[in-house]
Amino acid sequence: RGSLVVVNGPAGFHQGMPEERNLMTPPQSADVVDENLSLSGCSKPWIEPTFTLAARVRVIITICFFLIAASSNSVVLYSITRKRRKSHVRLLILSLTVADLLVTFMVMPLDAVWNMTVQWYAGDLPCKLLNFLKLFAMYSATLVLVVISLDRHSAILHPFAFANSSRRNRLMLCIAWGMSLLLASPQLFLFHLHTVPGVNFTQCVTHGSFQEHWEEITYNMFTFTTLYVAPLSIMIVCYIRIIWEINKQLKISLARSKNDHISKARMKTLKMTVVIVASFVICWTPYYLLGLWYWFQPDMIQRIPEYINHSLFLFGLLHTCTDPVIYGLYTPSFREDMKACLRGIETVIMGQERNKLLSSSEMNIKDYIINGGAASGASNGTIIHTVC
Known part of the structure; x- marks a missing residue:
């Protein structure tokens, strides 16, 4: 029995992120609804949530982000596929662009429509499938960044292993996409439709999927670790070792009066990947920290304004729009393709x-x-x- 917790509303990519106040609770109350209120005839009535002003602003901004991300990533995809020169980095950027397009077309429209409809109208199968695709898109975008970091790590620390880089990258990308499917698959079993007792209000939730609260916390922490903590740790270790190696090679170059140990093209690619990873960390860290806070203190949702949750989620979505801009800044051929498209x-x-x-x-x-x-x-x- 206990309380009905609506987990993973439009705000969250995966099960357990803080839900919106316009999902299953009154606008001025917490995001936890006691089932006993609707069954015991308590004088405190259940108020159906509405499409609030903050949610409307969120939908408008999400639509703008969708148009920007869809158009810019499509141009990047066109620019990469039309190149004739083979490069192992090209395959990595192609995978990152496809992952960003998945986030653009799977996460953004669903988030906007779900905020507008407030409750879920699409049925049980779309409830399971769409939430699975949301998490799959987010995992793929994160794990492809890990593969890019590992590739740059190998290119700087083991420059003579260039001949096997293409084969190695294909293998790592296959593992990344396969792990994304595997790690997102629990969403197919956790999400289902639930109707509020005595009220004609149906939502896509994970209520009832966990027998004990500790099981829910364990799954949330596992998802948080595999989606954010572990990938971020790998990326940080890779780039710390890269910086250490570059400093060491610079000292050798100064001692020998040479500066050709690291090619300019390799350094340019390294700078681009560092900026892409940094933008991911900057954009998503605030929202993940908010989710971590919510998992251990659900009552915190009462103490923060609604627009803060919306703003942090939108700031995370901004990362999908920044990748094409960063790629364009470091790739002259992409700028030429962009101009050709505009012409x-x-x-x-x-x-x-x-x-x-x-x-x-x-x-x-x-x-x-x-x-x-x-x-x-x-x-x-x-x-x-x-x-x-």
Whole structure:
């Protein structure tokens, strides 16, 4: 019995993140609803949640992020696939772009629609499947960053193993995508539909999937560790060792009056990956810390304004929009492809406007000939010449 905890509403990528106040609770109360209130005839009525102002702002910003991330990552995908020069880094950026597109098309639309509908209308199977795809998209984006960090670590510390890098990266990417599927699969069994007793309100929740509270906490911590703590630890260790090796090679270079131990292209790629990983850490750390706080102190949701939860989640989504920008800053060919796409779009728009002008001109000439073209031959020729 106890209380009905609505876990993983639109706010969370995975089971256990702090839910929204517009899901199953009154706007001014905590996110925990006691089932006994609806069954014992308690005088305190259950108030159906609404689409709040903060949630509306969140939806608008999410739609803007969706348009930016979809267009920019699509251009990156086009730029990478059209390159003829083979590079093992190209496959890594391609995988990262696909992972970002998964987050864009799986997480953002679902989050926006779920906030607007407040409750769940899509049925039990979409409830399970969509929450699985959300977590799968987030795992894939994180684990691909781990693979990129390991690749840069190998490129700097073991530069003579370049011949096996492509094969190694393919293997690591296969493991990353396979682990994403495996680690996200519990969502298919945890999520289900639940209707509030005595109220026509249905939500997609994990209520009842855990027998004991410690089981829920254990799963939450496992997800938090595999999705954030472990990948972040691996990335930090990789880049600390990279920085240590670069400093050591710089000292050797100064002693020998040479500076060609690390190529400029390799250093440029290293800088790009460092910035991408840093943006991931900066964007997602506040929201994960909020979730960690919530798991151990659920009452904290009463003490923070609603817009803070929305803002931290949106700040995390911003990472999907920053990857194409970072890639563009460090890749001249991508900037050229972006300009070519913009020129192509401009050409299409100008062509459509030109066709509209020509069609309207033809209509004016036909109307003139039908209605009054015979009245004056001289003026007719003048007008036709002017219109053309």
